[in-house]
């Protein structure tokens with residue numbers, strides 16, 4: 272039976288960064304991953320390095336807008352009718368997490384995590400020679416209406432206090448920055464400390480390649496359960512198993528099933544998102560643009576302009592709905608009138624989503640030796656480096672660089 276110091280279950284961006292961080296500290300690590308190593312959901316993501324995104328999704332204003340959003344089948348949020356019943360518990364927890372006091376606590380938890388996120392990801396990128404895929408830039412959150420701009424402006428004092436200064440651009444200043452945008456926009460919030468990954472799939476592959484070239488192990492298999500062994504854990508894969516002193520579970524939304532094999536029932540849902548990759552877009556913004564009202568990004572990438580976003584709650588088995596990707600072009604075209612969609616490709620991926628918008632990063636108290644890291648929803652690429660640093664500390668029994676209590680399993 273194969274043996275390793277640490278088995279990392281799931282080789283998406285979170286698992287790959289964790290494996291790399293542990294390897295850097297001298298551990299023998301094997302990743303268990305049935306698909307392309309380092310790609311996962313982040314490979315198709317918007318590539319927005321949103322260090323300053325310290326706000327949870329549940330909030331009083333989102334709750335107020337929910338009925339209108341849910342009635343619009345082409346809007347940024349849909350729930351598959353067959354999934355509605357299953358979503359009840361998740362939905363109730365989401366509403367509970369939207370209380371102002373809970374929102375304040377979530378910000379207080381996310382801000383320290385994200386303050387370390389940039390340096391932690393750059394450290395791993397440098398280690399793997401993948402820094403060329405990361406760009407520092409001022410991302411613009413574009414607002415169509417004065418009402419949205421004013422609401423976004425109200426967040427600026429919170430951002431400033433937490434160390435993420437941002438400022439308002441009026442309509443004229445926005446036009447100067449991004450002349451390709453239409454002229455009936457109210458303005459934007461400029462986030463000078465943000466960034467972008469110009470090819471998330473190649474970035475993850477470069478991290479994975481560095482891990483493998485330095486003796487990292489890969490078991491190309493799907494873990495089906497985690498079981499206790501005499502002096503560690505067994506990662507069960509079909510009839511076989513990988514023995515490990517410690518296990519890190521980082522299988523994104525699929526972590527739910529493996530947690531269930533240990534007896535944990537978590538409200539982990541797949542918030543599916545789509546992208547439309549335009550290799551010949553006809554217009555290229557100078558930076559990442561996020562469209563506040565329509566909840567999607569336009570990100571300049573190595574191979575074209577990527578429109579990415581929308582949330583669709585549906586079961587993991589539901590096939591992708593191409594219309595959800597196509598709607599991204601229809602909406603983006605209203606902002607960028609010269610946009611073309613020749614040779615567009617569609618993609619769908621699953622954000623691992625917990626109702627309070629916080630990830631789980633913790634050692635399991637009832638299963639010492641298993642550290643879990645999943646549920647990063649829309650910020651997994653952004654928070655991958657800092658998560659890896661925290662997990663490496665948990666595996667080694669060292670104090671992590673920030674208070675991880677808000678990210679414990681027991682909150683559910």
Ligand SMILES: Cc1cc2nc3c(=O)[nH]c(=O)nc-3n(C[C@H](O)[C@H](O)[C@H](O)COP(=O)(O)OP(=O)(O)OC[C@H]3O[C@@H](n4cnc5c(N)ncnc54)[C@H](O)[C@@H]3O)c2cc1C
Pocket residue numbers: 280281282283284285286303304305306307310311312313314315316317318319320321492493494495521522523524525526542543544545546579580581619620621622623644645646647648649650651652653654
């Ligand atoms: C449309 C869209 C846009 C996004 N934009 C951004 C963005 O701009 N910025 C940002 O920071 N984040 C963004 N995200 C979120 C980000 O992609 C996710 O948070 C992140 O990919 C989660 O990483 P993960 O490694 O936890 O999970 P995943 O990437 O889902 O990886 C999980 C891995 O586990 C493997 N696996 C599954 N089951 C098993 C098993 N049983 N055994 C072993 N392995 C298993 C899977 O094959 C997969 O490789 C976006 C997501 C979407 C959908």
